[in-house]
Amino acid sequence: MTEYKGIMVLAESAEGKLASITREILGCGQKLANELGEELTAAVLGNHVATLAREVIIHGADKVYLADNPILEHYTNESYTNFMEVIVKQVMPKILILGQTAIGRDLAPSLAFRLETSATTDCIELSINIESGKLLQTKPIYGGNLIATFTSECHPQIATVRPKVYPPTKPDNSRQGKIVKIDTEPEIVSTRTKVIDKVFQSKEGIRLEDAAVVIGGGRGIGSAEGFKQLEELARLLGGAVGATRPPCDNNWIEETAQIGLTGKIIAPKFYMAVAISGSSQHISGCSGAKNIIAINKDAEANIFNVARFGIIGDWKKIIPVFTEKVRELLME
Amino acid sequence: MNIIVCIKQVVDPEAPPAHFKVDTTTNRLILPTDIPPVIDPYSEYALEAALQLRDKYAGKITAISLGNNLQKEVIKKPLSMGADELVLVEDELFTSNDSWSIAKVLATTIIKIGAYDVILCGRQSADRDAGQIGSGIAEILKLPVITVARKIDIDGTKVLVERVTDDGYETIETTLPTVITVSNEIGEPRYPTIRGIMAAKKKEPTIWKSVDLDIESSQSGIDGCRSHLVKLLKPVYEGKCEFVDGEIPEDAASNLSKRLRQEKVL
Numbered sequence: 001m002t003e004y005k006g007i008m009v010l011a012e013s014a015e016g017k018l019a020s021i022t023r024e025i026l027g028c029g030q031k032l033a034n035e036l037g038e039e040l041t042a043a044v045l046g047n048h049v050a051t052l053a054r055e056v057i058i059h060g061a062d063k064v065y066l067a068d069n070p071i072l073e074h075y076t077n078e079s080y081t082n083f084m085e086v087i088v089k090q091v092m093p094k095i096l097i098l099g100q101t102a103i104g105r106d107l108a109p110s111l112a113f114r115l116e117t118s119a120t121t122d123c124i125e126l127s128i129n130i131e132s133g134k135l136l137q138t139k140p141i142y143g144g145n146l147i148a149t150f151t152s153e154c155h156p157q158i159a160t161v162r163p164k165v166y167p168p169t170k171p172d173n174s175r176q177g178k179i180v181k182i183d184t185e186p187e188i189v190s191t192r193t194k195v196i197d198k199v200f201q202s203k204e205g206i207r208l209e210d211a212a213v214v215i216g217g218g219r220g221i222g223s224a225e226g227f228k229q230l231e232e233l234a235r236l237l238g239g240a241v242g243a244t245r246p247p248c249d250n251n252w253i254e255e256t257a258q259i260g261l262t263g264k265i266i267a268p269k270f271y272m273a274v275a276i277s278g279s280s281q282h283i284s285g286c287s288g289a290k291n292i293i294a295i296n297k298d299a300e301a302n303i304f305n306v307a308r309f310g311i312i313g314d315w316k317k318i319i320p321v322f323t324e325k326v327r328e329l330l331m332e
Numbered sequence: 333m334n335i336i337v338c339i340k341q342v343v344d345p346e347a348p349p350a351h352f353k354v355d356t357t358t359n360r361l362i363l364p365t366d367i368p369p370v371i372d373p374y375s376e377y378a379l380e381a382a383l384q385l386r387d388k389y390a391g392k393i394t395a396i397s398l399g400n401n402l403q404k405e406v407i408k409k410p411l412s413m414g415a416d417e418l419v420l421v422e423d424e425l426f427t428s429n430d431s432w433s434i435a436k437v438l439a440t441t442i443i444k445i446g447a448y449d450v451i452l453c454g455r456q457s458a459d460r461d462a463g464q465i466g467s468g469i470a471e472i473l474k475l476p477v478i479t480v481a482r483k484i485d486i487d488g489t490k491v492l493v494e495r496v497t498d499d500g501y502e503t504i505e506t507t508l509p510t511v512i513t514v515s516n517e518i519g520e521p522r523y524p525t526i527r528g529i530m531a532a533k534k535k536e537p538t539i540w541k542s543v544d545l546d547i548e549s550s551q552s553g554i555d556g557c558r559s560h561l562v563k564l565l566k567p568v569y570e571g572k573c574e575f576v577d578g579e580i581p582e583d584a585a586s587n588l589s590k591r592l593r594q595e596k597v598l
Contacts, residue, residue: 077478101498105463105479109468110467112431119464122461142459143345145349146352146361146567147566150560150562192507195503197503199500199502237598255517256499262516279346287569293597306569306570308574309574309576309592310575311576311584311585317581317582321582322585322588322589326589329589329598
């Protein structure tokens, strides 16, 4: 029997370019590959994606397995699971890393069950146990209240990695690597599912997950009108507005603005949490922020445990003045 | 239409973070004794989706729960919310927190129930946060799966599902039978009605043990685990918040802007 060897990452594209999450997991994969002294490969799936394969090499992969097929134009669980099954059975990587994205979180479990192995989703750390050589897969559980580390005896060891945990690799145009075309088609090519429409709901302007400044609002904001005030401050600082789940459920702000375990993961330089109590669910999505500034009426609010600066008080009295003061500071 | 919903009993995820304590010798959560377990809020969204489907297209909803120490007053909530049947799978031999063995037992339970058009699960569970059970059941039963749904419509044997993506949603078409995992965008789960609570009191759940299910011991419980929890910790936050205040809230706001500028945060 051939041995399982090497690390493989699944590449994703965003607007025709390599997605930042892919550069992040390439960085994570490089670290693991160095520790094991093995190769870092990448799987690139799609339609007319040869240029993406080259991008993956430039960003750190030693070798790329390319499945270029019209069926893979849009992601569907079935087509990607079928093709990834072929690739994994051919390459036999020891570890397979995906991003915790709409694609990764959907594909990893299906693929794990197909290959009779395990997957650990939403990992915030991957490392190698020196003695056993096994992958240590660390992730938040109980809504972020606890952090667990898992291992598996099965291969490949599959993990999805949360965005913004690992720094993205830098491009190096001199890097060379082999691109291997996957010619074998899966036994079943036809699929029972198809994508018939895609709707983009994100606001124009800076993407919440990429913004250096984020102003977040909680249930206490109380209305869509209240979020307009937060938007004014965000605009002033060149940032984006986010929210906890209740404001999204109440349509005070778009669904895609949700920050937390089941929403966006953010890691801005400046995060102002306004009227947010700080559930573990939410903190799980914002704890990567460099500076958290919290405004809350409740002195016992959990958010103050992760904040660097805080004001105990009513946001309605604080935010308008703070916004004016920031405006003055920026004029100086 | 036959709808099956997987429901999990979990430690109340709304319990204050201080209640989540770890026994570091066993790597297990010390179950809070003063806070009763609840139906997983993610499962409740799946049940709400089932009720919406039955409202629109008629049919029968069977809720299934796998677990140990299932509390009757908790686990019967799906009946009081409107589910038609409740099947409980409770056996020490099935004790496991691993996606593989849980999905195997649930899929075997679904096969025994027999009739299914739509199988619904929460997008993940509030305890393990893995989000794998729906996908696992689909692989085992060789069905299509659509995860993290925000809207479900059925037209004959065709299903249209809006699936939440990173920057919006996509509409996916598939055929029945299918597995769908449900997200909170589906809508707030309805409250149990008085009639529902009365009906739930009278209704006894079907209880199955390992002997009732055709499953190999190597696929369930501890032996069926594909992954192992080797370390469990409580995250430590620094908790060094500098509180800024003033005579009146407006002063505090002004002082905060000054402090942030001093520290070059702004």
